[in-house]
Amino acid sequence: MSKLDEALTLRxxxxxxxxxxxGLLRRASLELPEYRDQLIANPDAMHLPxxxxxxxxxxxxxxxxxxxxxxxxxxxxxxGLFVEPDLWGQGVGRNLVDAATHEARRKGLALKVTANPxxxxxxxxxxxSYEGEEQTRFGPALRMFR
Numbered sequence: 001m002s003k004l005d006e007a008l009t010l011r012x013x014x015x016x017x018x019x020x021x022x023g024l025l026r027r028a029s030l031e032l033p034e035y036r037d038q039l040i041a042n043p044d045a046m047h048l049p050x051x052x053x054x055x056x057x058x059x060x061x062x063x064x065x066x067x068x069x070x071x072x073x074x075x076x077x078x079x080g081l082f083v084e085p086d087l088w089g090q091g092v093g094r095n096l097v098d099a100a101t102h103e104a105r106r107k108g109l110a111l112k113v114t115a116n117p118x119x120x121x122x123x124x125x126x127x128x129s130y131e132g133e134e135q136t137r138f139g140p141a142l143r144m145f146r
Contacts, residue, residue, distance in 0.1 A: 004063070004091050010099050013058035013070060015050065021058070021070055021082075022048050028082040034118065038138050045138075048072065048080070059099045061092050071096040076109030097126045101146055112145045120144075 026046050030036050052058050052072050061069040069083035069092040078100050083092045104111040114134055115123055128144040
């Protein structure tokens with residue numbers, strides 16, 4: 001177990017955290033240049049529906065009371081996975097994917113994701129398998145399942 005794993009806690013999001021979670025979503029989404037212009041032109045794409053929090057569908061990762069990432073799991077779909085960019089590659093996303101997978105399996109479902117092609121190696125390292133491609137409003141994406 002890494003030092004980060006020991007410090008990281010996972011829990012459900014609260015409505016009071018909605019603004020903080022959307023800020024994290026925006027920082028993580030705009031970090032990579034591929035879709036930055038499209039996202040800036042379509043800010044609705046960087047929105048966390050409050051209903052997902054209210055319905056217990058958002059898992060938060062925190063370190064020392066600071067939110068460092070979150071995953072939204074709607075049914076068997078990983079609807080969003082966002083980690084503070086300065087923590088990418090340190091296990092936060094993997095821990096959130098494991099929690100999301102557990103949540104989907106608890107409901108008898110496989111976890112599926114529509115992913116940026118750049119994230120393929122990450123998702124494969126988390127145990128996802130490639131299912132095919134899908135067109136999104138921002139271009140081609142990968143369809144994967146675990």
